[in-house]
Amino acid sequence: MPSLITTSALQGLVPVRHGALALTDATPARITSVAPFKGREADVAQALKPLGLRFAAPNQVVEAAAGRCVWTGPGQAFLIDADPAPLTGLAALTDQSDGWVGLRLSGPGAEDALARLIPIDLRPQVFGAGSAARAPVGHMLSVVMRAPEGIEMLLFRSMARAAVHEIGVAMAALAARQQA
Amino acid sequence: MRLSGGLLDRSSRVDFTFDGHAYQGFGGDTLASALMAGGVRLMGRSFKYHRPRGVMTAGSEEPNALVQIDRGSGRAAQTTPNVRATMQEIYPGLSARSQNRFPSLAYDFAGINDLLSPFLSAGFYYKTFMWPRGLWEKLYEPLIRRAAGLGALSGRTDEDPYEKAWAFCDVLVIGAGPAGLAAALAAGRAGADVILADEDTRPGGRLLSERLEVGGRSGADWAASTVAELDALPNVRIMTRTTVTGAYDGGTYGALERVALHLADPRGRPRECFWRIVAKRAVLAAGALERPIAFADNDRPGVMLAGALRSYLNRYAASPGARAVIFANNDGARQTAADLRAAGLEVTALLDVRPDAADDPGAPTFAGAQVTGTEGRHGLTKVRFRHQGRLHEVVADVLAVSGGWNPSVHLTCHMGGRPVWDPALAAFLPAPGAVPGLSVCGAAAGRFSTAACLTDGAEKGAEAAQALGFRPKAAEIPQAEDGAYAIRPFWLVEGKRRAWLDFANDVTAKDVKLAAQENFASVEHMKRYTTQGMAPDQGKNSNVTALAVLADATGRGIDATGTTTFRPPYTPVSIAALGAGARAKGFAPERFTTSHAAAAERGAPMIEAGLWYRPSYFPRPGEATWRAACDREVGYVRAAVGICDVSTLGKIDIQGPDAGAFLDFVYANTFSTLKPGRVRYGLMLREDGHVMDDGTTACLAEGHYLMTTTTAAAGAVMRHLEFVRQALRPELDVQFISVTEQWAQFAVAGPKSRDLLNTLLDAPVDGTAFAFMACGEISVQGVAGRLFRISFSGEHAYEIAVPARYGNALYRDLVARAEAMGGGAYGMEALNVLRIEKGLITHAEIHGRVTAGDIGMGRMISAKKDCIGKAAAQRPGLTGEREQLVGLKPVQPKHELGAGAHLFAPGTKADRVNAQGYVTSVCWSPTLHTNLGLGFLLDGRARIGKRVRLVDHLRGLDVLCEVTDPVFFDKEGGRARA
């Protein structure tokens, strides 16, 4: 049986490097949106425990070996990488794996570059380990997360090219300012 | 002339040009200081009278020395008009030009305006050029506009980079003079996140311009060491060349940073950055601006503000002349005299309007004297003054004037605060609490001595930090001068000749008096009548003096006269900076489908659908027009099979025990009865009874639905659904999320669609079991997908969905298979024709003013349940006689129709009164070999078979049409069910 090949929305777009900053592909292997049904919040928490995760509180990302759980709105989180099977029947589970691209901006000054696009305070003392936010990147909806190696953003797959372009412009402008 | 000393970097010589002549300056020079050092006094021509003008200030408030800066060459040549020479740092190769003159700065033909001045007084254009009326727009206004003015734009798009950015802090300190430095130090030492912003190239403010000591060191040294300490604090960020331009709600401040305007080669740096700074607290330490005194011919090059002269002498080591007269109403005159002497220049007279002024030890002092006039065509040569009733005349090339200082209260006015008049200081002070979270210190608060600035700044900085929970320690205030501010209000030397108030807009004291005389006595009316304060400097140099003159003219005090307010921005902000990031595509991100590359490879022109890009048609060699391609693609679907990417339609995954009830509430028709594996068309109303959107919703499983919306309304529908769930029906247990991006979905439409799918799917589709409006899970070459038997073309058709990563591969595969079967890809044009032939609606029809009844779907509003829009749909006006959706067929099939045309009964005049409807969609139908239209016609359904006139005055159309049912093709729908 022939099989359909896959195409990454970031193909040929990343990595982008300017100065000490690098923009790379951080698209998770799997994303499932989890929205607990009424009264099932405790059951969802219980089901996440064996994964080493908990249902993320607002503006939080929780990380464990199995994956991550990031808050994406009231009563809703994205389960990243981990298998959502244990949550079946407890929450509305929707496969989002193909809907988003992940971009990671790393290097000193990543926050400064993103200050050109994201209207929230991303400095480490405010947006440190475990921080996440729903915030726009330019005009694009996003889930922004602090990651060990920089800041990660989930963006609509269809906007991958626009997102890489806009972040690239911000990176280049910052790098230009930093040159001797 | 160039003096010794100053804060210049003498090791770096900078060559530049002004009006084509070569000049040299040093690192640290502004264009104004370098020109002054090079002996240039004449730097511009005034706005209206084209009077010769020289530099008057040393800061961003400069009204006279406005120049044009050129950059680039050839096609990339750019020019920036109205640049203040006092703010432009020189760089190697800088090319500056004077403005508003022809043919040259020294010989300006329009200088004739000055002689015509009796006819050009305030409001002249209301009086002089009123007749004949018709000439105003054609002749007078263009003439006046050409004669009056400043610099000119290049007329080319500015391709250079600009940027916008956000910054956040605990305490924003605005201004880095002694008060601002002290405030930043206090807040920074306490641990608060501080941003210290200053519009100058280096922090220090007046400390850089005055010969004074702070803590036993020169002011400039103290500033430098304080900056070094601040720099070492990780929680302090110093932003130089950054003007805070506005104070806005919620602690948001706008600021313009000049990033690369001082660089010969920016090497990719943005020219400017517009910052939005969000601060929990702010300290305004913006200092004060000196104001002139108005007297006859007070605008000649060489006449300048005394504090500015001190800046040029002490900081820039430049002087506009060797012999100076000082004219003042305050003690600052003594410092000016001392500084002039220290620079080795002569003070020929010190004129103090105060009769009791003490003699200055180093200068001939004339207490109670007033300047009565000046001479010098392109620069000051003589000063005349009256002293004890006698007229004197002295030779001078510099006249330093001080009428006192105006605290820079501007930002405190940006949220409606009105400054308060302080008679002792003869100045307006900021209204307390005018901007929530902002305190004012130092000269901006009327505390003028250096010691007062340092003390006040430290206090306000500490208070700001303390308010945020930090614990500032008591600061040691260094020793500094603490002189009292002794001033006697004095505004205008009365006389017959013109005395300028607003230099930038050429407003004289006479104009203000004329305004008062003609009963424009309110300060706001005076401003608009005379244009006082409306120039690029926004009255920074002149407003207070002008309203003092107005107060005198009307016999009211300054207090009662009040002041006009200051609005953002504090200094001009380029549109390029404000619009940074929004140029070209930056304004709206592009969304691409997974089939975009494949469509582009086929040469398909793209059409924008919201943010999405969709192929219009797929041209083939030999096809002369888009119509040829479109007709061919329609044929694919009617005769074989066509493929179209429909992923852009909004897709919403809805789950939960109450999902059915939720759908029943948001849709006019019922969905709770829909069985798993079935799809239903749904009509969504707005609460006001009009149609909001339509689409199909599939029941994937018990309590699990997939809603589709139109491409255009996807965002609005999501917002609406969230509102209904959160605000109106929070009791429902329902969850939903957009899956538009998750699924790549393609229409496979046409009589051979099932045959095509059965070559592709892992298990074949059974036509009977998988009937019209069925849905289910499928497997495509091992990939789990979904199949929907729905049709937007009226043909036997499917939509096949796979996770987006497979979209590119599946689309290419589908098109290849379709081509092998005599079909192929079709674009938006063909899709549009197919749906018009079937009378299917889009947002061209459901444009916001139509009801379910108008489109023939009134009976879809279920009587058995409540839904959004149900009550309003029944109100008078939305029922009864209305314009209804009909088909339109030209009596002569070849006659083209036009969308937007209006409909009239035959034999009536085609005007507004007789209009009976309008056309929403038109096409050529290659299937029926006729032009077709959809439109809304008054009582249309009753008029089927009758005729109407279709008239489009813009396109010159007048076509007789037959009114038909909106469904032109396969009215019984047999083809879709086949």
Next chain:
Amino acid sequence: MRITCPHCGARDRREFYYLGAEDYLHRPAEDAAPAAWDAYLHLRDNPAGATRDLWYHEQGCGAWLLVTRNTVTHEILGVRAVDGEATE
């Protein structure tokens, strides 16, 4: 202008979509008199002072918010999610 979203914290006004008056929360019953529907849909106060209106955190968490603010001073007096949580 900044609005403190009960979920996300203080955010710039540009992240929010403005709908209109609080009235939209008080939907009449299906069979309410036409006057009630008219009032619900169309009749609005225009106060100088405190007003309550609906904003949607469209570029953020998607919460619908009831914002109490002063139309004269622009002061935001309170924000709460229409389905619960409040801030300020």
